Amino acid sequence: MRPASRAGRPRASSRETLAEAACELFLEQGYEATSIVDITRRAGVSRSSFFNYFSSKSDVLWSAFDARVDAALVALARLGTDADGPAVRAAVEPIVHAFAPDPLALALRNASAMGLEQELLRDTGLRHARISSAVAAAARSAGIDEIRADILGSALATAVLSSLRVWAEQGAGQASLEAQFDHALRSIHDLPWR
Structure with missing residues (x-):
């Protein structure tokens, strides 16, 4: 029996991880200079994961x-x-x-x-x-x-x-x-x- 593979972060923590990454980046480089791609990279999730939780x-x-x-x-x-x-x-x-x-x-x-x-x-x-x-x-x-x-x-x-x-x-x-x-x-x- 093979162990179940784990794809990505647990769903329950992705929203919080994205929010934390966004706030860190807003403090580091400012809101306008921060892109959604920057946020997803920092959080270690895909762009589509961002849009599962947030619209902008x-x-x-x-x-x-x-x-x-x-x-x-x-x-x-x-x-x-x-x-x-x-x-x-x-x-x-x-x-x-x-x-x-x-x-x-x-x-x-x-x-x-x-x-x-x-x-x-x-x-x-x-x-x-x-x-x-x-x-x-x-x-x-x-x-x-x-x-x-x-x-x-x-x-x-x-x-x-x-x-x-x-x-x-x-x-x-x-x-x-x-x-x-x-x-x-x-x-x-x-x-x-x-």
Whole structure:
């Protein structure tokens, strides 16, 4: 009986290996100067393996966060006419709950060294728009007027993304992202749901 051959890295570790390789390269040579080929060489996997896990270099940074946002958007859409402040917060809060230091946190903390300032600004704006739009839609479903709904959506999206940025910049893992988010929400207390 022949031993089973092992082709490539174990599937469970390839995603993490690629992310680690990408972050190392972003720190060493900058985001723009790093190609997907550079990342796959460093990780010791094929280019097709990269695309099994990520759609782009940017996705290396944002994929875990985006998965959380996707889940929150589903939860927000399910609220329908039952949307209110506590229900919306409960739908959005899992985005920041138990968020461990990851490539995005490393990028936020080292944006200048990685040459990521503009990329992060653009990509943060896209996430802000997604969260804001979903919260505003939930508010409108509950009967809140357009302008107030848009303001609430933008405020909650800003609370999520600002909390994440400040937490990462202060040293992810050194403090609680949930506490940062609570602080951000208290900062917008003058915008009650109704």
